[in-house]
Amino acid sequence: MSTLTRLTFPRLVARALLRRCPWCAGKKAWFRSWFRRYDRCRTCGLRWNRGQDGFELGAMTVAVVITGGSVMLFLSISIAVSYPDFEVVPMALIGAVIALVMPVLTYPFTQTLWSAFDLRVHPPTRDEFLPDTPVELLPAALTEAEEARAVKATDMWASPSGQGENPS
Ligand SMILES: [Zn+2]
Numbered sequence: 792m793s794t795l796t797r798l799t800f801p802r803l804v805a806r807a808l809l810r811r812c813p814w815c816a817g818k819k820a821w822f823r824s825w826f827r828r829y830d831r832c833r834t835c836g837l838r839w840n841r842g843q844d845g846f847e848l849g850a851m852t853v854a855v856v857i858t859g860g861s862v863m864l865f866l867s868i869s870i871a872v873s874y875p876d877f878e879v880v881p882m883a884l885i886g887a888v889i890a891l892v893m894p895v896l897t898y899p900f901t902q903t904l905w906s907a908f909d910l911r912v913h914p915p916t917r918d919e920f921l922p923d924t925p926v927e928l929l930p931a932a933l934t935e936a937e938e939a940r941a942v943k944a945t946d947m948w949a950s951p952s953g954q955g956e957n958p959s
Pocket of ligand 1: 812813814815816817820832833834835836837
């Protein structure tokens with residue numbers, strides 16, 4: 792049975808929406824508090840930032856989509872409900888409050904959702920986990936072909952110089 796087959800994208804996203812590690816479903820994931828995280832998942836040891844340049848930009852993109860989408864949704868519904876006599880100033884103020892509050896409320900979910908997207912397109916290899924990671928949490932069921940593809944994808948993401956990526 793392949794780990795990748797079991798870890799479908801909806802399943803990764805469902806775990807992310809529960810603020811869990813998308814890989815192992817660990818409740819604490821990387822989080823130390825709402826806004827602070829450790830480098831590695833506290834259950835499976837998988838690093839959040841998987842060594843790619845600009846990895847954080849993915850989480851920022853998720854935040855922009857969620858916040859921008861919420862403001863657009865609010866404005867669309869407000870205009871539709873009150874048309875043609877909508878009040879511009881209260882709508883703009885409420886929209887501004889949403890734009891300020893949403894990034895705070897959704898911060899950890901932007902981290903877990905980005906990780907879920909990344910794990911789907913870029914499956915982890917065994918060497919991304921800690922030596923004492925329990926074997927059932929390792930991507931041990933990957934076939935050799937899947938593992939080779941995952942390693943290739945990692946090489947593609949690595950910086951062109953290739954320095955500092957491989958401690959071996
Ligand atoms: Zn984990």
